[in-house]
Amino acid sequence: MTGQQHIVVIGAGYAGLSAATRAGRRHRVTLVAPETRFRHRVRQHEQAAGRPEHRPDIARVIRGRQVTHVPARVTELDLTARKVFLDNGEALSYDTLVYALGSRTDRQGVPGVAEHALTAERAAEIRRRIAEAPTPGTVAVVGGGATGIELAAELAEAHPAWQVRIVAAGQVGGWFSAKGRAHVLRVLGRLGVQVHEHSPVTAVTAHGLRTDTGTLDADLVAWAASMEPHPLAATAGLAVTPDGRARVDEYLRSVSHPEVYVIGDAAEVTVPGTGTLRMGCATAQPMGLYLGKRLAGRTSAPFAFRYGLQCLSLGRREALVQLIHRDDSMRPTAVRGTLARLTKAAIVNGVVLALR
Incomplete structure (x- = not known):
């Protein structure tokens, strides 16, 4: 990508916010998301139980970057005209669009x-x-x-x-x-x-x-x-899989609209030697980090990823760190107790630090 571009990033989760802060080192970025604080999804269980919240202000995360946060929801995408329509009445034009609306809990199929x-x-x-x-x-x-x-x-x-x-x-x-x-x-x-x-x-x-x-x-x-991707990708006309995830190439570009990058849970990404990536913070943030570097001109290589472990909180005193192969299959080794709890905490805190 040569010259300064106007990049519109929709979604301020692990993928979108990570991409915006890095792309904003070189380009003018408009970040569209209704929330003013980062939603730290891997800590939502703590919030539900009444624990203190750990959600940094988006304004603090993007400080010092060429990033403008517009607190609004996207209602429509016109991929031909390269416009993003918002619920506040605005219409944003872009050179490059980063679609990072992620996923949500699937509430369909079960009555009540x-x-x-x-x-x-x-x-x-x-x-x-x-x-x-x-x-x-x-x-x-x-x-x-x-x-x-x-x-x-x-x-x-x-x-x-x-x-x-x-x-x-x-x-x-x-x-x-x-x-x-x-x-x-x-x-x-x-x-x-x-x-x-x-x-x-x-x-x-x-x-x-x-x-x-x-x-x-x-x-x-x-x-x-289970989780489901946001339906806007399919509605807007991006090529999607049967479950609604956007199809992308090895650079995370939409296969139908190469001026649109799709990252995080919204994308179906297949990496040689690893396979098709599952939804989750563990895959979403690496996509955002990679794309931010690519948009800033710091890498031209295809996206690469390999799994290493899965971690799980089990209350404040216990946790599990499960070692896995690069293709997400299980190794027999699982770490428990204090070491697992400290490892999980370090990873969760590191996610926030990596947003910038």
Whole structure:
């Protein structure tokens, strides 16, 4: 990329904000996102449990860069005219667009989720509902993945008077090594979490859950199931996969619109030797870091990535660090206890430092 460009970045998550700060060293960048503070998604379970928030102001992150933050939502993209339309009435023209709207918890397909469940993104409301309850009750966390496990453990530790359940269609932590999964189940048991595996949820009601294996009462349902990409990519006309993720080349450019880069959970990225990357902070921020350097003229190489580990919080006192192969398959080694907790904390804090 030669000469100064006007780059519009939509989305200020791990990928978008990392790309904007680095591209802003050389180019004029407009960052579009409704929030004024960074949403640290890998710490939402802490917020739900009433822990202090760790969300830096976006203004502080972009300070000293040629980046202007517009606190608005994108309503439409005109890829032919190269315009981004916002809910405040503005229309932004761009030379290059960085699409980084990420993903959100999938609420489709199960009746009652929208009416009776709170997704992980609504952590502040989960915290409020628990704090304002007249007496302790039961929380059902739906989802046996990392988000569900971290949320269930955090809630159980912070609110021991509440009964916490974790409900999964398959195994809780079933992708970990045998040693890693055993540690997860052991800690959940120690915290008093009831584990309901192989219990697909068929409906959420005002009184709890209906599953294939029976009914589970709950005063509060926290929905931490699978993620889905934002639908704007498909609506705007970008080439997407059947699940709505944008198809990109080895430089993270849209295969249908090469003036548009797509990063983070919004993109389906396949790396030779590694495979198709999963959604998550672990893959989103490296994409943002790479693209920011590319836009700033600091690299011309294709995007490269390899996995090394997965880490999981299990309350304030425990954690799991699972070693993995470069293709995201499990190694038998899993680190537990204080070393795992300190490693997880260092990684989470390092994510924020890396935003600049």
